[in-house]
Amino acid sequence: MSPAIATNVLPVTQNVESAIPILILSDSNNYCEFQSNRLNHTPPLPSILKTPFQVVDGPATSAAGNPNEIANLFPNLYGQPSVSLVPGHSEMKGQSLKVGVVFSGGQAPGGHNVITGIFDYLQERARGSILYGFKGGPAGIMCCKYVKLTAELIYPYRNQGGFHMICSSRDKIETPEQLKQAEETVMKLDLDGLVIIGGDDSNTNACVLAENFRSKKMKTRVIGCPKTIDGDLKCKEVPISFGFDTACKIYSEMIGNIMSDARSTGKYYHFIRLMGRAASHITLECALQTHPNIAIIGEEVAAKKQTMKNITNYIADIICQRMELGFNYGVIILSEGLIDFIPEVKQLIAELNEILAHDVVDEGGMWKGKLRSQSRDLFEFLPQPIQEQLLLERDPHGNVQVAKIETEKMLIQMVETELDQRKQTGAYKGQFQGKPHFFGYEGRCGFPTNFDANYCYALGYVTGILLHSGKTGLISSVSNLTAPVDEWSVGGTPLTSLMDVERRHGKFKPVIKKAMVDLEGAPMKKFTSLRDGWALNNRYISPGPIQFVGPFANDINHTIMLELGAKFHF
């Protein structure tokens, strides 16, 4: 192990404004051999980055929706071309840059490699550059909390999980005061560039900052990087967000293990909720990797306007059919955000929020008279613990905490109730036992797969190039990802081209639309063509733990293979 390795983050309790090292270089034995070994993985670069290249502009772009409003909101950026790298003579000068980088939002495996990619680019192609890391997320920009990133400091984070090199948070830079603070920071540090590594909201924020800096004729350029395990930030030129590959593989390993357990024990139905917010990309990918008996795709539930009762019956029907075949066990997966897709649940929660804000919930239940009849029926249909959760657990604003509802437990209780009723009519004779699981944190901070490690490193490297060539308001793009790394294409896509507007408080607000599961897309079609077989026959797949060497170490997820039309054995 190199003597430079150290991972003890020294906390900073005061609001420092000077660059201080966040690592104490005293505990060089604090990595296990596996971690040290991963430090020595050198992500390969796409060929185009290893030869002389030039940055070329494509045609002008528009917006994902409402181009006029986007043009009004981003007058200095709207319409910018996408750029790509092609072989040729670079016009970039070798001048040094001052760049700041920040993590925004939840962790995703590979984030550290984006930073090492930027760093290495600057070291190799823009000698004398300085890279600052803003600490603790966007708040670090606003209050000018940063650290100067050096080779020694970043070394221990190469190919490691987590965001702890500089940490992260969910703050946004939105109000005029906050924008002013950001201006002050980038001026104080004399930044040529600012890199925001984040999801859809954070990249929207990156675009707002880029527009703001340019409108004030400031030199600071802003580039975004597509981060989120949820997989809901993507477009043609940005085929995937980083972290999705790793998180899905970690969850799929565990789902596969639980499948072995289910069929070995023969008596449990495992209901597994997967992290990933609203979109069901993770659930769909894990389904393709593991072949569960049931996978509930929220986007389909919404499209078909399904009710809780529909979903309960769908599950109960399959359980009954499986019982006839002699299978009294199974595995069911669902997404964290499922509940947001069920129209009647959203309605009920809205009504509850209204009632709870103004009325007392009387023990006798008189308050229920204020619910609309459909909502009341749904409320009565819900198991009592869920009813209580809806009434008791509220956020500081008094609202029902939807995210806290353990959907997997709710479904178990509802399915149990339904099966009990069917027992009375003789339609079900089995013994239903549900086991709830939630897979979340353990997936979003794992060691990045080789794919995520390489993809992120390339993203970081190209981010350096985009800044160096004077670009702003772009999101880094690396594509052709189903080919070997050598053949990957790299460039940048205008953030405005990903945007649409939403009307909020009488104003247009720019948003990068979340990429939800496309019900007509190849991954969903593959799933729907197979799911009936998976429901009744056990076609479980156990993908095993992520491997970093050996024949499968470079495999990539099914979603991107299918979306990009790659030929592969499914």
Next chain:
Amino acid sequence: MSPAIATNVLPVTQNVESAIPILILSDSNNYCEFQSNRLNHTPPLPSILKTPFQVVDGPATSAAGNPNEIANLFPNLYGQPSVSLVPGHSEMKGQSLKVGVVFSGGQAPGGHNVITGIFDYLQERARGSILYGFKGGPAGIMCCKYVKLTAELIYPYRNQGGFHMICSSRDKIETPEQLKQAEETVMKLDLDGLVIIGGDDSNTNACVLAENFRSKKMKTRVIGCPKTIDGDLKCKEVPISFGFDTACKIYSEMIGNIMSDARSTGKYYHFIRLMGRAASHITLECALQTHPNIAIIGEEVAAKKQTMKNITNYIADIICQRMELGFNYGVIILSEGLIDFIPEVKQLIAELNEILAHDVVDEGGMWKGKLRSQSRDLFEFLPQPIQEQLLLERDPHGNVQVAKIETEKMLIQMVETELDQRKQTGAYKGQFQGKPHFFGYEGRCGFPTNFDANYCYALGYVTGILLHSGKTGLISSVSNLTAPVDEWSVGGTPLTSLMDVERRHGKFKPVIKKAMVDLEGAPMKKFTSLRDGWALNNRYISPGPIQFVGPFANDINHTIMLELGAKFHF
């Protein structure tokens, strides 16, 4: 992939008595490449098994306790010598055997390899032998549900997780009727040998069966194999139970990931409960692998007669000290069975069971007057959801369901209450947010590590030898496990030598004493020497996912390395 691969278990709904294939050989594409690849791992055999060997007896043995009672209970077996294999000329004849094998109890990674080890031994050294697998655990013996295991049938299970080749259950063969059923089955199948793959209870059961068969002059010999992820079945000659290595590595991977998340986010305390019943071996091993801020070892809690309040204060103290250092996050691990170690909790539950059996729990709380004062104080100290759980969730006998108590959630609530009180005195100024986790099923059915795969295969192979050489009432032993596989020692240990008695219903009952964490043992000493440093400084280790090839693929767990005094870099 071999065309013989198939994994579709056909359920048997009727009580069949004839051997039927449990696999349909129709779905040969049902494995991912990783699974197929693991099929081709050939576990290396210890050298002694590859050369001519003979089985030699050691000196006569005694019992773990109360030798007179054990001698009375097992008159035909007591005192048998341990046996070991040494180079030499074998006296075993090449005659074929009929052997039955069964899984008993919860899954543990590597179980399938025990069976393939037995099978391969019989194929190679006792041509013409027949191996039957009893289906669905010990009940399969009693009702004569079995399958004849063939090369084609077992092939898809080589080096795979789970027990689904023949499944398992928790039944016991204890009553005179049940023993009679077992006799009928082994006679019907004309078995020379019966192999019970199980934990402490199942191996006790194996010994009872061996004694019973021998006392009736039946030819059927019985050999046990040490299975349990809990790690609580071990002795000098059986240094570890199989599955422990894999389960701990899977849990440690996830703990390590959550550590990265904790320090990246900087705002959560993760409370992680780990499967593994009463003993804290898994918690201790995972602590040694990952260096959490706190690991609660149940055996220590019991030895120090700690109360819930003690544990709460211990955690809260560390949280307060960490706050002063600027760390408002952390990782705390605890074992599934922690609650069983807290004397006051056991007392409270005993009293509650008594009260709930005879009285009505009145809303006014008058019933609490029946609790002894210490129990009443504890009850009042518990958070309300836990109080409700204690009162409401009861098993069919009306007893409180201790196993259902989510200790990690209970501790979060208690620590939260304590910190709120400290806030009022100014002793704590942080924002405590606890996140509960339970890691269980995903660990006990994972792909066995190379260690577990090789260890189990050797266990199976030597089991065949023990049966072939006419031994009964032994547990297979493979030792010298910290050396390369080549140098492993193999043999068998009399089950009676592991036994003690317990007095139940006025009778002596034989039991293999669970091996609890030895507070004076090397693993615990290593842990106690380091834990204060881990508590305040972050020394987190992230071991990453299990690797099957590459430099760390053959690493084994810290517990066995420390217990056997192996030199290694910690």
